[in-house]
Amino acid sequence: MRLAEIHIHPLKSCRANLVEQALVEPMGLQHDRRWMLGDGAGGFLTGRQHPRMVLIEVAADAVGATFRAPGMPDLRVEVAELGERESVKVWRSQFDARAGQVEADFWFSDYLGTNCRLHYVGPETTRRTNAVPEVPVGFADGYPLLLIGTASLADLNGRLERPVTMRHFRPNLVVETAVPYEEDGWSRIRVGEVLFENVKPCGRCIFTTVDPETAELDPARQPLETLNGYRIGEQGTEFGINLVARGLGTVRVGDAVVPGG
Incomplete structure (x- = not known):
């Protein structure tokens, strides 16, 4: 095989990037699901409620990411420009993530037609998997x-x-x-x-x-x-x-x- x-x-929930190789890190593949849209109240948004998220294309790198979506200008976000960490929730997991770029929040809110807040999590994540608690996610x-x-x-x-x-x-x-x-x-x-x-x-x-x-x-x-x-x-x-x-x-x-x- x-x-x-x-x-x-x-x-x-964004469009997948098909690549020829990937670095495996403790959190999974490098750059995979390091960004997330929140609702501004600690909850998270996905393609379950907002199917148009699957059309968002993302080119991520070591210092940030470039986001593209139909009918929208390209959006560049640098991790260094994000604000302090704030509490977010993914299902039953509550942990901290970076946020705080107003331009990005407006960009995603305009595209999806709902209140959005962009979050980023790096290797400092305190979230752990349920079955294997030593593994970060x-x-x-x-x-x-x-x-x-x-x-x-x-x-x-x-x-x-x-x-x-x-x-x-x-x-x-x-x-x-x-x-x-x-x-x-x-x-x-x-x-x-x-x-x-x-x-x-x-x-x-x-x-x-x-x-x-x-x-x-x-x-x-x-x-x-x-x-x-x-x-x-x-x-x-x-x-x-x-x-x-x-x-x-x-x-x-x-x-x-x-x-x-």
């Missing part, structure tokens, strides 16, 4: 990385009238597999030089029904409705596996993938 694709989402829903096998998507598409893409499921690592859902049984996996641990299956939600190219919700709630018919487990509707890294290094498209490490 080999690593087929690497996806990075610098802003929570940024603005991901619960765990730093998500992996899906290509055979799993092919099996799902064989059940759908209209096939979907990997972008519907927002993975970080896509592995070329021959058997559908074989990734579910991997306790550990080595990708290139980095060892990962399978923490739990990934529970799926309504966000999977948002078309990543058009930002439109599928009126038939696909592919979620089909998954509901045959992929129910302890985490609800499951598709893909959540990972934590057990080492640092670089992963590259084409790297050998070895279950068990």
